[in-house]
Amino acid sequence: MNNYLEDLNKDQRKAVLQLEGPSMVIAGAGSGKTRVLTYKIIHLLNNGINPQHILALTFTNKASKEMKERVERIVGGGKSKSLWMGTFHSVFSRILRSESEKIHFPYNFTIYDSSDSKSLLKSIIKELNLDKEIYKLGVIQNRISSLKNNFITPEGYKNHAELINTDLKAKRSEFGRIYFMYQQRCFRSGAMDFDDILIYTYKLLTESPETLFKYQTLFKYTLVDEYQDTNNIQYLIIKKLVAINENICVVGDDAQSIYSFRGANIQNILNFKVDYPNYKLYKLEQNYRSTQNIVKAANSIIKHNEKQIEKDVWTNNIDGEKIIVCETSSDNDEGRLVSNTIFDLQKNYNYKDFAILYRTNAQSRSLEESLRKLNIPYKIYGGLSFYQRKEIKDIISYFRLSINTNDDEALKRNINYPSRGIGTTTIQKLIIAANEKKVPIWQILNTLEENPIKINSGTKIKLENYINLIKTFISETKDKNAYESSEYIIKKSGIYTHLKSDNTPEGISRFENIQELLSGIRDFTDNNANVSLSEFMKDISLLTDADNEKEEDYNKVTLMTIHASKGLEFPYVFVVGMEEGLFPSMMSVNSQSELEEERRLFYVAITRAEKRLFLSYAKIRFKWGQYIDSDSSRFISEINENYIINKDFNKKKYKELNYNKIRKKPKLKFQQDNNPINNINLNLTEGQIVKHKIFGTGKILQLDGFGDNQKATVIFENIGQKKLLLKFAKLQIVK
DNA sequence: TCTTCATAGTTTTTT
DNA sequence: ACTATGAAGA
Numbered sequence: 001m002n003n004y005l006e007d008l009n010k011d012q013r014k015a016v017l018q019l020e021g022p023s024m025v026i027a028g029a030g031s032g033k034t035r036v037l038t039y040k041i042i043h044l045l046n047n048g049i050n051p052q053h054i055l056a057l058t059f060t061n062k063a064s065k066e067m068k069e070r071v072e073r074i075v076g077g078g079k080s081k082s083l084w085m086g087t088f089h090s091v092f093s094r095i096l097r098s099e100s101e102k103i104h105f106p107y108n109f110t111i112y113d114s115s116d117s118k119s120l121l122k123s124i125i126k127e128l129n130l131d132k133e134i135y136k137l138g139v140i141q142n143r144i145s146s147l148k149n150n151f152i153t154p155e156g157y158k159n160h161a162e163l164i165n166t167d168l169k170a171k172r173s174e175f176g177r178i179y180f181m182y183q184q185r186c187f188r189s190g191a192m193d194f195d196d197i198l199i200y201t202y203k204l205l206t207e208s209p210e211t212l213f214k215y216q217t218l219f220k221y222t223l224v225d226e227y228q229d230t231n232n233i234q235y236l237i238i239k240k241l242v243a244i245n246e247n248i249c250v251v252g253d254d255a256q257s258i259y260s261f262r263g264a265n266i267q268n269i270l271n272f273k274v275d276y277p278n279y280k281l282y283k284l285e286q287n288y289r290s291t292q293n294i295v296k297a298a299n300s301i302i303k304h305n306e307k308q309i310e311k312d313v314w315t316n317n318i319d320g321e322k323i324i325v326c327e328t329s330s331d332n333d334e335g336r337l338v339s340n341t342i343f344d345l346q347k348n349y350n351y352k353d354f355a356i357l358y359r360t361n362a363q364s365r366s367l368e369e370s371l372r373k374l375n376i377p378y379k380i381y382g383g384l385s386f387y388q389r390k391e392i393k394d395i396i397s398y399f400r401l402s403i404n405t406n407d408d409e410a411l412k413r414n415i416n417y418p419s420r421g422i423g424t425t426t427i428q429k430l431i432i433a434a435n436e437k438k439v440p441i442w443q444i445l446n447t448l449e450e451n452p453i454k455i456n457s458g459t460k461i462k463l464e465n466y467i468n469l470i471k472t473f474i475s476e477t478k479d480k481n482a483y484e485s486s487e488y489i490i491k492k493s494g495i496y497t498h499l500k501s502d503n504t505p506e507g508i509s510r511f512e513n514i515q516e517l518l519s520g521i522r523d524f525t526d527n528n529a530n531v532s533l534s535e536f537m538k539d540i541s542l543l544t545d546a547d548n549e550k551e552e553d554y555n556k557v558t559l560m561t562i563h564a565s566k567g568l569e570f571p572y573v574f575v576v577g578m579e580e581g582l583f584p585s586m587m588s589v590n591s592q593s594e595l596e597e598e599r600r601l602f603y604v605a606i607t608r609a610e611k612r613l614f615l616s617y618a619k620i621r622f623k624w625g626q627y628i629d630s631d632s633s634r635f636i637s638e639i640n641e642n643y644i645i646n647k648d649f650n651k652k653k654y655k656e657l658n659y660n661k662i663r664k665k666p667k668l669k670f671q672q673d674n675n676p677i678n679n680i681n682l683n684l685t686e687g688q689i690v691k692h693k694i695f696g697t698g699k700i701l702q703l704d705g706f707g708d709n710q711k712a713t714v715i716f717e718n719i720g721q722k723k724l725l726l727k728f729a730k731l732q733i734v735k
Numbered sequence: 736t737c738t739t740c741a742t743a744g745t746t747t748t749t750t
Numbered sequence: 751a752c753t754a755t756g757a758a759g760a
Contacts, residue, residue, distance in 0.1 A: 597748095
C-alpha cells in the first residue's frame with residue numbers, strides 16, 4: 001500500500017503526482033493509461049480527499065467496475081463505493097434523478113434504448129401519414145441523434161436554414177415536425193433517450209445556477225478516461241463542472257479515436273490547451289503490452305494518417321514473432337484457419353488468451369460455426385444485449401409501466417401481450433385520443449368514461465381488466481421488494497403460463513431467459529432485501545452485453561467487434577475479414593476523415609495483441625445471400641513488411657493435415673457439462689433413433705440450423721412429431 | 736382479432 | 751440467412 005507509487009514508471013508517476021490543476025495525459029496503446037487513472041484516484045484518496053468529491057468518468061460500465069475493484073484492492077475500506085465513478089450516461093442519469101423536479105421529469109423517468117426510440121419514431125411517422133420510403137427510420141433516428149449531439153433542439157432546428165435546406169433537398173420537409181413530436185412525446189412519457197441524458201444534464205447545469213454550483217463544489221477532482229471519444233455535449237458538461245476549481249485530468253489517445261460516427265470529436269483533445277492554458281501535458285509512450293513487432297507494425301500503420309498528435313510509442317519487450325498474414329479462399333476457410341490455429345495453440349495456453357476481432361457483428365457466424373466443430377468454447381459480445389431480447393423486453397415493459405405509467409412505449413408493448421383480445425384497432429383509437437388530449441395513453445385508459453371513444457362493451461371489459469392488472473402491479477412494486485414484485489408480475493401478467501405452454505425450442509429458450517432474469521433480480525435483492533424494483537430498473541437500459549459476464553464464461557475464446565475491444569488486451573489476437581469494402585468499410589472509403597478513422601480502428605485492433613497477431617482475409621465472402629469476390633485490405637499493404645510474414649491457407653499443408661484430421665476425431669477432453677455448446681451432439685444424422693428424457697424414443701426426420709440454433713424434427717413413438725432445440729434437448733443416440 | 740404464409744430489405748461501428 | 755411486414759384466411 002505504501003509503495004504503490006513504485007509500480008509506476010517515471011512518466012506515469014509524474015502524471016499521478018499532479019493532483020491540482022488541469023492536466024492531460026496522452027497515452028499510447030498499452031502504455032498503462034488505466035493504471036495512471038487508477039493510481040491517481042488512489043493517490044487522491046491517500047491525500048485525504050473524500051471519495052465523494054471525486055468524479056471519474058469512463059467509457060464503459062465494465063471499465064468503471066474494474067477500476068473500482070483495483071482501487072478497492074489497494075485502498076480498501078469500501079471507499080471505492082462512494083466514488084462518483086461510471087460512464088457519462090450512468091453518472092448523469094443518477095444526477096438527473098435526484099434533480100428530476102428541476103427539469104420537470106419524474107424521479108422514475110424511463111430511459112429509452114434505441115429500439116424504444118425507433119418504435120416511437122415509427123408511430124410518429126405513421127401518424128403523420130408520411131412515406132416510410134422517404135422517411136427511413138434509421139436515417140431519421142441518426143439525424144435526430146446527431147442534432148442532439150450538436151445541441152440543436154427542435155426549436156433550434158426551426159431557425160437553422162441550412163439544416164432545413166438539407167432536409168428539403170432530401171425531400172424530408174416534415175423532418176422538423178417529426179423531431180419536435182418525438183421530443184414532445186418522450187417528455188410526455190417521462191422518458192429520455194441516450195442523448196437526452198446528456199442534453200438535460202447540460203440544460204440543468206445551465207438553467208439552474210445553484211445546481212451547477214452544488215456539483216461544481218461537490219466534484220473537487222474530475223478525471224475523464226478515453227477523452228478522445230467524448231462528444232460536444234460531454235465536453236460542454238465537463239467544462240461547466242470544473243470551471244471553479246479546474247482540477248481536471250483527462251486521459252486519452254488521439255490515435256484510438258473510433259467513435260466519431262457517434263459524435264465523438266477529437267478536437268476536444270486539441271481544445272484542451274485553449275480552455276486551460278496553464279495545463280500540464282504528460283505523454284506515456286512506453287508500451288508494456290506488446291512485442292516489438294506488434295508495436296512497430298502499429299506505428300507503421302498509424303503513420304499513414306495525417307491528423308495526429310506527435311507521439312513515439314516504443315517498447316522494451318522482446319521482438320516476438322512476426323505478424324502472420326493469411327489469405328484464405330472463403331469466409332468458411334477463414335473460420336477454419338482461425339479455429340485450427342487456436343486448437344493447436346491452446347494446448348499450451350488457455351482459451352481466454354485468444355480473441356477474434358472483426359469489423360461487423362455479422363462476421364461472427366462463420367467463425368462460430370468452425371469453433372463449434374472443434375469444440376472450442378467461446379463467448380460472443382455485441383449483437384443483442386440480454387436486456388434487448390424480445391421476451392426480456394416484454395417483461396421489462398410491465399416493470400417499466402408499473403414504475404412509470406406514462407411510459408407509452410411500454411404500454412403499447414404489453415397491452416396485448418400475452419394476447420388478451422385488445423387488437424390494433426382499439427390500440428389505435430387510444431393512441432389517437434391520447435394525442436388529441438396531449439396526455440399519456442394511461443390517462444386515457446383511466447378516464448374511458450369521459451372520453452368519446454367508440455369501443456364496444458366487450459372490449460371495454462378487456463381494457464378494464466388490463467387497467468386493474470396494472471394497478472395491482474403498481475401497488476406491488478411499491479410495497480414489495482424487487483424480487484417479490486417481479487415474480488408477481490411475471491406470473492400475473494400471464495407471461496409465465498404463456499411461455500411455459502410453448503414447447504417449441506425457441507419457447508423453451510425464452511422461458512429459460514425469463515428465469516435467468518428472475519435469478520438476476522434475486523441476486524440483486526440478496527445484497528439488499530428492501531431494494532425496490534424501480535432501483536433495479538434504473539440502469540438497465542444502459543447495460544450492455546459486456547456488463548453481463550457470467551462466471552462460466554471465464555475461460556473461453558472471445559469474439560467481438562473491434563469497437564467493443566477497446567481498452568482490452570489478449571495474448572493472441574486474430575483480426576479477420578481484412579478485405580477492401582469490409583475493413584475499411586465500404587461506407588468510409590470515399591472520405592479522407594472516415595478512412596483515417598478506419599485506420600485508427602485497425603490501429604486499435606492490432607494493439608490489443610500482447611504476443612502474437614494474425615491477420616486474415618477471404619477471397620470470397622458470403623454476403624447478402626450471395627458470394628462476393630474481394631481484395632485484401634489496403635491496410636495490410638500499409639504495414640511495414642519487416643514485421644509480417646505471408647502465409648497461404650490454401651496450401652495443402654494447413655487444410656489436409658490439421659483440419660480434416662481433427663474433424664474426424666474430436667477430442668473429448670474439452671467437453672464440459674455446463675457448456676451449452678457441448679449439448680449439441682455433432683454426430684446426429686437424419687433417420688437416427690434417439691431418446692429424450694421426457695418424450696421417450698423417436699426418429700429424427702430432419703435437422704435444421706447450426707450450433708445454438710440447431711433443431712431436430714423428431715417423431716416420437718408416443719406423442720408424435722416435435723421440433724427440438726438441441727441446445728436444450730440433450731438427445732441420446734439409441735441407434 | 737388472430738394466425739399463417741409470402742415477400743422485401745438488410746449489414747458499420749454503440750452509450 | 752434472418753427478421754419484419756403485410757395480405758389472406760380462420
